[in-house]
Amino acid sequence: MIPLSRLLDGSTDGGRLAAFGREGEPSHSDLRRDVAALAARLEPTRGRALLLYCDDAYAFAVGLLASVRAGAHPFLPPSRQPGVLERLAPEVAGALLDGDEPLPALRDRPHWHPLRDGSAEADPAPVSLDRDAPLATLFTSGTTGSGARVSKLVRHLEDEIAVLERRFGAALGPDTRVLTTVAPQHLYGLLFRVLWPLCSGRPLQRVAALHPQELTPYTAAGDFAVVTTPLALRHLVARGELAQCAGACRAVFCSGGPLSAEASRAAAASLGRVPFEIYGSTETGGVAVRQQPEGDEPWECMDGVSLAVDAETGCAVVTSPFTSVGEPASDGCARFVTGDRVELEPAGRFRLLGRADRVIKVGEKRLSLADMEARLAEHPAVEDAALTALDGAAGETRVGAVVRPSAEAWETLEAGGQRALGKLLGEFLAPDFERVFLPRAWRFAAALPRDAQGKLPSDRLRALFASEAAPREPERLDARRSENALTLRLRVPLDLAFFEGHFPGHPIVAGVVQLRFAMHALEELLGEAPRVERLEALKFHEILGPGVEVSLHVELDEARARFAFLLVDAARPERLFASARGFLAGPS
Amino acid sequence: MAATESLESEIKEMIVEALVLEDVKPAEIETEAPLFLDGLGLDSIDALELAMALEERYGVAIEDDPERNQEIFASVKSLADFVRGQLEGATPQS
Numbered sequence: 001m002i003p004l005s006r007l008l009d010g011s012t013d014g015g016r017l018a019a020f021g022r023e024g025e026p027s028h029s030d031l032r033r034d035v036a037a038l039a040a041r042l043e044p045t046r047g048r049a050l051l052l053y054c055d056d057a058y059a060f061a062v063g064l065l066a067s068v069r070a071g072a073h074p075f076l077p078p079s080r081q082p083g084v085l086e087r088l089a090p091e092v093a094g095a096l097l098d099g100d101e102p103l104p105a106l107r108d109r110p111h112w113h114p115l116r117d118g119s120a121e122a123d124p125a126p127v128s129l130d131r132d133a134p135l136a137t138l139f140t141s142g143t144t145g146s147g148a149r150v151s152k153l154v155r156h157l158e159d160e161i162a163v164l165e166r167r168f169g170a171a172l173g174p175d176t177r178v179l180t181t182v183a184p185q186h187l188y189g190l191l192f193r194v195l196w197p198l199c200s201g202r203p204l205q206r207v208a209a210l211h212p213q214e215l216t217p218y219t220a221a222g223d224f225a226v227v228t229t230p231l232a233l234r235h236l237v238a239r240g241e242l243a244q245c246a247g248a249c250r251a252v253f254c255s256g257g258p259l260s261a262e263a264s265r266a267a268a269a270s271l272g273r274v275p276f277e278i279y280g281s282t283e284t285g286g287v288a289v290r291q292q293p294e295g296d297e298p299w300e301c302m303d304g305v306s307l308a309v310d311a312e313t314g315c316a317v318v319t320s321p322f323t324s325v326g327e328p329a330s331d332g333c334a335r336f337v338t339g340d341r342v343e344l345e346p347a348g349r350f351r352l353l354g355r356a357d358r359v360i361k362v363g364e365k366r367l368s369l370a371d372m373e374a375r376l377a378e379h380p381a382v383e384d385a386a387l388t389a390l391d392g393a394a395g396e397t398r399v400g401a402v403v404r405p406s407a408e409a410w411e412t413l414e415a416g417g418q419r420a421l422g423k424l425l426g427e428f429l430a431p432d433f434e435r436v437f438l439p440r441a442w443r444f445a446a447a448l449p450r451d452a453q454g455k456l457p458s459d460r461l462r463a464l465f466a467s468e469a470a471p472r473e474p475e476r477l478d479a480r481r482s483e484n485a486l487t488l489r490l491r492v493p494l495d496l497a498f499f500e501g502h503f504p505g506h507p508i509v510a511g512v513v514q515l516r517f518a519m520h521a522l523e524e525l526l527g528e529a530p531r532v533e534r535l536e537a538l539k540f541h542e543i544l545g546p547g548v549e550v551s552l553h554v555e556l557d558e559a560r561a562r563f564a565f566l567l568v569d570a571a572r573p574e575r576l577f578a579s580a581r582g583f584l585a586g587p588s
Numbered sequence: 589m590a591a592t593e594s595l596e597s598e599i600k601e602m603i604v605e606a607l608v609l610e611d612v613k614p615a616e617i618e619t620e621a622p623l624f625l626d627g628l629g630l631d632s633i634d635a636l637e638l639a640m641a642l643e644e645r646y647g648v649a650i651e652d653d654p655e656r657n658q659e660i661f662a663s664v665k666s667l668a669d670f671v672r673g674q675l676e677g678a679t680p681q682s
Contacts, residue, residue: 235639239649363631392608396633
């Protein structure tokens with residue numbers, strides 16, 4: 001084990017494999033040379049910030065270490081979304097990128113490929129890093145606009161790596177290859193699949209696998225460990241990948257979201273190892289570990305970490321040497337109040353009870369729903385918006401959006417239907433939010449389902465998405481009734497249950513559906529299901545489309561034997577959609 | 589030709605069903621349009637779900653080469669070509 005600050009001082013065994021993959025198999029000597037070559041090029045950026053984004057974890061490591069060596073300060077943007085990069089661009093002196101694709105947001109800044117164009121010295125001068133030097137700034141949540149920045153010093157990671165090695169080193173063994181589905185860009189990846197492997201001399205996989213099958217070629221070389229997330233682990237297990245080489249699997253690490261006891265057992269059965277689950281955050285670093293060989297197990301704090309419960313919020317308060325934001329505490333520790341509600345158990349163990357705020361995990365990344373709502377509200381078509389977490393396909397969390405459109409937008413909706421508006425708003429969010437965060441389902445309503453306190457309970461929001469089928473009833477805006485008449489103001493929903501089948505491609509409310517609106521109103525007026533004997537003068541006039549606000553007037557004669565209804569545009573009553581008269585069967 | 593078209597439409601249906609795409613009808617997915625990013629707008633979670641659905645439905649396993657997988661998942665057409673190739677044994681399974 002080499003401490004992070006001494007990774008470049010010649011202590012490592014230069015012949016040792018640093019990384020593997022289709023992109024090449026550099027050794028630790030190569031790493032030192034590549035870092036020195038890049039650091040020389042980065043010299044002019046001393047004291048400035050540099051944006052670092054690489055898919056190749058080896059190029060990433062070279063970029064990170066060279067920046068620190070050159071006295072520059074790497075920013076690790078959470079994604080390559082143009083909006084995210086544009087906001088960071090003014091602060092950075094340049095960018096370290098490994099892709100060939102141009103990033104328009106950074107066009108006018110110098111950029112470097114960490115592994116290209118450098119002139120490597122054969123034997124670079126050994127250098128050690130200052131433990132108190134800044135290592136990197138990370139960003140949490142999906143946006144940078146209001147998302148938190150978290151700066152880490154070299155010592156924060158160095159100390160955590162030491163704790164990880166003490167805790168898991170024996171289980172891993174010395175030459176184990178670190179296979180992964182995790183990008184290097186976030187703290188979990190930065191630690192578990194980049195810096196810890198480098199410091200412990202374990203070879204790391206260069207580009208993370210998207211599909212489980214992509215890990216298979218690397219299992220032939222001997223012992224391996226897997227650094228993954230609950231989502232990827234589920235796919236790994238479901239497809240039985242790696243099961244045939246489970247004997248060579250030394251450990252499985254899983255972080256980024258909750259892993260159920262059932263999923264843990266399934267993984268253990270398939271991979272031969274009960275996953276080590278890691279609870280942590282960008283702010284705190286690693287907090288706790290658990291394994292769930294059977295049932296639901298509590299979490300146990302990592303060495304050096306203490307956890308308390310905030311009396312007011314019920315949230316975990318973490319004090320540790322790996323925590324880099326919050327109040328300073330003794331011995332270089334810091335104390336940070338998380339947004340995770342917890343329940344303490346004996347012997348310092350605890351259970352996680354969920355988030356206290358409106359931060360959710362999608363694809364194992366943090367998204368602040370409030371941030372996205374604020375962005376959505378900036379669109380002229382949006383009067384008000386609320387987002388909620390939905391269970392998407394196969395139980396993965398997705399975002400659902402409920403929007404109250406502005407007056408002009410209602411017209412768009414009437415013409416193009418809700419799909420067009422959903423698409424438009426999705427495109428509006430796309431530059432700032434990663435694709436997995438974009439709402440998968442849209443609901444447009446005349447009012448958001450607020451409770452008496454004006455709040456939007458998440459169960460009410462979720463209810464709007466609950467039924468598989470779109471709503472079959474019009475949205476009710478107002479009702480006025482007298483003894484023998486009822487006038488309803490209704491809005492034709494945008495969801496297509498009404499429209500499907502009748503006139504494909506043309507979302508219009510079929511006459512039969514308009515008649516059904518009238519019959520429901522009649523039922524309400526009568527207090528029982530109407531027994532219609534005869535209907536006459538039934539006429540459908542103008543075409544009724546989605547989103548239109550209508551006024552439906554139903555009245556009975558004094559004897560309650562005859563009725564009539566009229567369905568018109570609420571804004572322009574001369575615009576008539578349907579009308580009829582009818583006779584009711586007498587009391588039976 | 590009829591069989592070709594039916595595999596493509598089957599895959600479109602599978603996409604809508606497996607990914608629970610609310611506002612998309614199978615027939616609206618263009619056979620040769622990109623599935624990810626600018627086309628249908630699918631993401632990395634979808635890629636995994638889609639691979640799983642493909643394996644369950646056709647009993648084919650995708651490959652261990654990330655670049656090849658990107659090609660396979662490019663469009664409905666490339667998915668259909670891949671499935672046909674696997675089923676006909678044209679691409680030997682490793």
